[in-house]
Amino acid sequence: MRPKHIxxxxxxxxxSGLAVLLLYPVFWLIASSFxxxxxxxxxxxxLIPKPFTFENYAQGWQGMGNYGFDTYIMNTFVYVLLVLLGHLISCSLIAFGFARLKFTGRGIWFAIMIMTLMLPSEVLMIPQYIIFAQLDWLNSLKPLVVPAYFGHPFFIFLLVQFIRTIPRELDEAAIIDGCNTFGIFTKIILPLLVPALATTSIFTFYWTWSNLLGPVLYLNSPGNYTVSMALNMFLSNETVSNWGAMFAMSVVSLIPVFIIFFIFQRYVVEGISTSGLKG
Incomplete structure (x- = not known):
């Protein structure tokens, strides 16, 4: 055999060995659920269940109390879709403003926005909770969803960098054809922004789907619980924890994540590294 083949x-x-090592916790989770x-x-x-049983899935799907696990999945989907829509709308508009529009203090406002990435979430937690409590938004999705419609600094920065790679000559050509600023955004920038928006969508889905701290802070009624909170309900410090049901529903909750990843994985790299146009 040639050295290069070796x-x-x-x-x-x-x-392959490294992949098996990294995926072993997932294999163990799936095996334990049976x-x-x-x-x-x-x-x-x-890793081989003896005996092999589906009882954990049956118990887990029944949920806790008066609510089945399907209720928590639907709550999470609604939560994710509302946050996703908010990020796509707000972040694309804000990024277009920073990348294309000229206004007083643009650089300063952009720097301030980037600086917010350095703030620990714990610093903002108490002030935000007080504000939402005064607005009487507790035990609803409003505290979790409404902030998404005011932008996310990470995604704004990502989209700004992407828009800056799009030649300004396209904007000038659109202006000659009679497009206004909003027309340039919708007809020129937005179609070319699809890879970056896909990346934003994927990360938003992952982060929102697995978010536990936010729902724990603001949701008090079991009927409003998300998947992450429902999984935590199977564990108890006072009685026996139902580990089997929790592992089974953990596998169920991972299915949408895997589906989204395998369908849109190419957009993750493309949205971050690609240029606005390809020759």
Whole structure:
């Protein structure tokens, strides 16, 4: 065998071993979801369930109290879609303003926006909670959804950098054809912004779907709980935790995440690294 072939074999063996190592927790989670609750930790080193059971999925899908797990999934989908819509609208408009419009203090406002990325979320938690409490927004999706319609600094920065790669000659040509500022945004910038918007959508979906702290702070009624809160309900410090049901519903909650990743994974790299136009 040639040396280059040996190097390829060694490389693929190493990468495959690393992939198995990184994916082992996922394999363990899936295998544990088919074990009896008493056997999950007793046979933690064995990935083959003995006996093989679907009881955990049946118990988990029944949920807790008067609400089934399907209620929590629907709540989470509504929450994610509203936040996603808010990020796409607000971040694209704000990014277009920073990248294309000239106004007094643009650089200063952009720097201030970037500086907010350095603020720990814990610093903002108490002031935001007080504001939402005074607005009587507690135990609703408003505290979780409304801020999304005022932009997110990370996504704004991402979209600004993408828009700056789009030649301004396209804007000038549109102006000659009679387009106003909003027309330039909708007819020129927005169509070319699709890869970056797809990246924004994917990250928003991931972060919102797995968000636990926000729903715990603002949602008090079990009928409004999200998936992350519902999974936490299977654990108890006072009684026996239903680990089997929690693992089973964890697998169910991962299905939308995997579907979104495999369908749109190419947009993640393309939206971050690509230019506005390709020759």
């Amino acid at each position: 190097k390829k074999i060694i490389y693929h063996v190493f990468v 074990k009896e609750t008493g056997q999950i930790f007793a046979t933690a080193g064995n």
